[in-house]
Structures are given as C-alpha cells and as structure tokens.
Amino acid sequence: MSDCIKVEQLSVRFSDVPVLDHLSFEVPEGMIFGLLGPSGAGKTTLIKVLTGQLCQNEGRAELFGRDTRRLTAAEHGKIGAMLDNCGLYERLSVYENLSFYADIYHISHRVIPDILKSVGLYKARKTAVSKLSKGMAGRLSLARALMNEAKLLFLDEPTSGLDPVTTREIHDILLEQRRKGTTIFLTSHNMFEVGSICDYVILLHKGNIIERGRPVDLCRKYDHLNKLHITLTDDTELTLDNSSASAPAIKEYLEQNRIRSIHSSEPTLETVFVELTGKGLQ
Numbered sequence: 290m291s292d293c294i295k296v297e298q299l300s301v302r303f304s305d306v307p308v309l310d311h312l313s314f315e316v317p318e319g320m321i322f323g324l325l326g327p328s329g330a331g332k333t334t335l336i337k338v339l340t341g342q343l344c345q346n347e348g349r350a351e352l353f354g355r356d357t358r359r360l361t362a363a364e365h366g367k368i369g370a371m372l373d374n375c376g377l378y379e380r381l382s383v384y385e386n387l388s389f390y391a392d393i394y395h396i397s398h399r400v401i402p403d404i405l406k407s408v409g410l411y412k413a414r415k416t417a418v419s420k421l422s423k424g425m426a427g428r429l430s431l432a433r434a435l436m437n438e439a440k441l442l443f444l445d446e447p448t449s450g451l452d453p454v455t456t457r458e459i460h461d462i463l464l465e466q467r468r469k470g471t472t473i474f475l476t477s478h479n480m481f482e483v484g485s486i487c488d489y490v491i492l493l494h495k496g497n498i499i500e501r502g503r504p505v506d507l508c509r510k511y512d513h514l515n516k517l518h519i520t521l522t523d524d525t526e527l528t529l530d531n532s533s534a535s536a537p538a539i540k541e542y543l544e545q546n547r548i549r550s551i552h553s554s555e556p557t558l559e560t561v562f563v564e565l566t567g568k569g570l571q
C-alpha cells in the first residue's frame with residue numbers, strides 16, 4: 290500500500306502566529322483518516338495546504354508524491370473536496386449545480402443521475418439550492434466532491450450541524466466509497482464520528498499532533514481513565530477507578546446493600562483529548 294498523503298515537519302504561520310506546528314504523518318491508500326480537533330485547531334488550514342489552496346507552508350506536504358504547492362491538473366483530477374464553506378449556487382437547482390461543475394471540470398453529465406441517487410437527492414434534482422434543508426445542501430456538496438470519481442476525498446466537517454439520520458446516511462456513503470478503494474481524509478470535532486468510521490485518527494490541538502492511532506487502540510491506551518460510577522441507595526454518587534484498588538470500598542457497599550446502580554465508563558476519544566489538553570472537543 291502506498292501513501293496518498295505524506296507530510297513532514299509541516300508548519301504554517303499567519304502573521305507570525307504558528308497555526309500548524311511541525312506536523313508529520315502519512316495517509317496510506319484506501320483508509321478513512323480522521324483529523325479530530327476543536328474549533329481553531331488548524332483542521333481547515335491543513336486541508337487547504339493539502340489541496341494546494343494554501344502555499345505558504347514550511348516543511349513538506351505531498352499528494353501522490355508531488356509537493357502540494359505544485360499539483361498538476363492530473364493530480365487535481367484525482368481529488369475531490371467538500372469544504373466547510375460549501376460554495377453552492379443558491380439560485381441554481383440541484384441538478385444544475387452538478388452540471389455546471391461537470392462543465393468546468395470536463396466531466397460527463399451522464400454520471401449525475403447515479404450520483405444524485407447515491408446521496409438521496411434524485412427526487413429533489415429540480416429544487417433550487419436556496420430551498421434545500423441544511424442536510425440536503427450537505428449531501429449536494431458531497432455529491433459534487435464525488436463527481437470526478439476521486440481517488441482521494443477531502444471532507445471538512447462533512448456532517449457538522451446535521452441530524453443523526455443524515456449523518457448516518459453520509460457515513461454509509463463514505464464507507465461505500467472506502468469499499469471501492471477511495472482514500473478519505475476528513476476533519477471533525479465529533480468523537481463519535483471519528484470513533485465509528487475512521488481507521489486511523491490524529492488528535493490536533495493548537496496546530497500540534499497530540500496523539501495518533503486507531504480509535505480503538507487510543508481508547509485502550511488510556512484505559513487507566515476507565516471509571517466506575519456508583520449511585521448509592523441514599524442517592525450519593527461516587528466515581529471510583531475501575532481497578533482492584535476500588536474493590537474494598539465496593540465490597541463494603543455491597544455487604545451493606547447500599548448500591549443502587551453501578552456503571553463503568555470506558556475512555557472515549559473525548560476522554561483522551563481532555564486528559565491530554567484539559568479541554569473538551571466542543
């Protein structure tokens with residue numbers, strides 16, 4: 290498996306303020322790669338560098354082996370992007386938006402109906418974008434990113450602000466894309482999204498990579514954060530470490546018949562983030 294994206298010591302500054310700070314990572318072909326971080330972490334800036342929209346970086350960023358500052362039309366043709374400012378034409382219909390895009394990038398219009406069906410917008414193809422719900426507009430942006438059958442998709446917060454049903458539909462589309470061999474680079478501040486669909490994740494905080502790994506491995510690595518939440522019969526709530534050190538106290542409560550409920554909370558990516566930064570993802 291070769292790397293689609295390779296980043297080495299990548300830094301970006303805006304007016305001398307570091308926004309990305311010596312990042313190094315690789316994204317192998319065919320995976321869903323998640324960049325998880327709160328607002329202002331530098332996620333969109335990184336996508337802009339990787340897609341060649343921002344060229345003022347130090348260090349190296351490569352797509353398909355080429356410096357992102359010098360991407361050719363052929364490489365641009367292999368990528369699809371759905372950015373947070375979705376850039377749709379409000380007065381044009383759903384279909385017209387895609388056909389306009391197809392004309393610019395010399396893509397056959399014949400692919401449009403199937404793509405609209407795959408994102409569930411075929412019936413709404415004649416509706417003006419200004420009349421779409423947020424979820425439908427999100428799916429149209431995704432449809433546009435899928436138009437050129439890209440090998441590599443960049444999705445900047447693809448489900449931000451969408452309801453759980455639309456989010457699930459978008460996840461299904463992404464999983465189907467991965468099945469076809471597409472590599473997906475997505476950003477999110479939703480740990481559930483990253484935990485459920487990403488094969489690998491980077492946690493980004495203030496332009497620095499603070500942790501990386503498969504979501505399941507990261508949660509396991511921080512298993513010392515696993516807690517037991519106990520409610521006693523007099524409504525007292527206790528949080529104890531989920532370890533043998535808590536056994537004597539629990540034994541005593543059990544012998545006194547004082548436990549109403551007991552739950553364990555396994556670490557999530559949010560717990561990991563809070564442990565490393567003292568702050569949550571939202």
Ligand SMILES: Nc1ncnc2c1ncn2[C@@H]1O[C@H](COP(=O)(O)OP(=O)(O)OP(=O)(O)O)[C@@H](O)[C@H]1O
Binds near residue numbers: 308
């Ligand atoms: N063109 C710019 N000029 C100056 N500062 C910028 C510019 N673009 C981004 N920044 C700053 O860089 C930092 C990272 O911004 P970025 O948009 O990459 O964050 P993000 O992780 O995408 O956040 P969000 O989740 O809110 O989209 C922020 O502090 C932002 O203010």
Ligand SMILES: [Mg+2]
Binds near residue numbers: 333445
């Ligand atoms: Mg952003």
